[in-house]
Amino acid sequence: MAAGEYTSVASQREFALAQVDVERAEILSNARAEEAELAAMFVEKGVGEDTAREMSREIHLDPEQAVKVHAREEFGVDTDDLASPTLAAASSFVSFGLGALVPLLSYLVGIESAWPAIALSLVGLFACGAVVTRVTARTWWFGGLRQLVLGGAAAGLTYLVGEAVGASLG
Ligand SMILES: [Zn+2]
Known part of the structure; x- marks a missing residue:
């Protein structure tokens, strides 16, 4: 049975989920910094600073939405795809x-x-x-x-x- 559990623990998806959990904790405990971080990422992609800040602010109105966007931008994880x-x-x-x-x-x-x-x-x-x-x-x-x-x-x-x-x- 331990071998069976190992199989699930070793799956990449659980690693991704753990990363998402860390991100969620950061967003809940440190929303301001995470909002600024996301805005900076948009600026890096060529979005103007004001627009970037506005986009980030709106995304962060819903923490779960913010978690999704951070996961996708920071480590390429699509949370909708995770079992x-x-x-x-x-x-x-x-x-x-x-x-x-x-x-x-x-x-x-x-x-x-x-x-x-x-x-x-x-x-x-x-x-x-x-x-x-x-x-x-x-x-x-x-x-x-x-x-x-x-x-x-x-x-x-x-x-x-x-x-x-x-x-x-x-
Ligand atoms: Zn983040």
């Missing part, structure tokens, strides 16, 4: 759980060898990692591979610990 981190974490959590259930399928249909279960769970991990990329900023194959590697490593570790504990008990 909620809760959604990303939740889908990561659910997909990891589903991935863990997949290997049970081969037992349910009566196959007793471990290999089909292992193959199935690797496919399941990849598929779930790929699905999670719908709410994170990665390509599907990257998400799939990462989930495959992290989930596979976590499962392998669980297996080895189980073996070691079993051996010491036996």
Whole structure:
């Protein structure tokens, strides 16, 4: 499960959201300086000083609007494009759980060898990692591979610990 959480924490979108949060805190606590900062950015783009100050003042009338504009101007983040981190974490959590259930399928249909279960769970991990990329900023194959590697490593570790504990008990 830690591997599944890692997947969501490492997503670029959450990093962007953290940046946006910092910007929001600055705008709420230091509105004057942020307004001046935005006006200066407009001036740099060729807008006349008075117009720039007026634009910035109007944008800052709505703090959420100000956050959006600062995020776009300062680090190129479009806040309307960002998925909620809760959604990303939740889908990561659910997909990891589903991935863990997949290997049970081969037992349910009566196959007793471990290999089909292992193959199935690797496919399941990849598929779930790929699905999670719908709410994170990665390509599907990257998400799939990462989930495959992290989930596979976590499962392998669980297996080895189980073996070691079993051996010491036996
Ligand atoms: Zn700013």
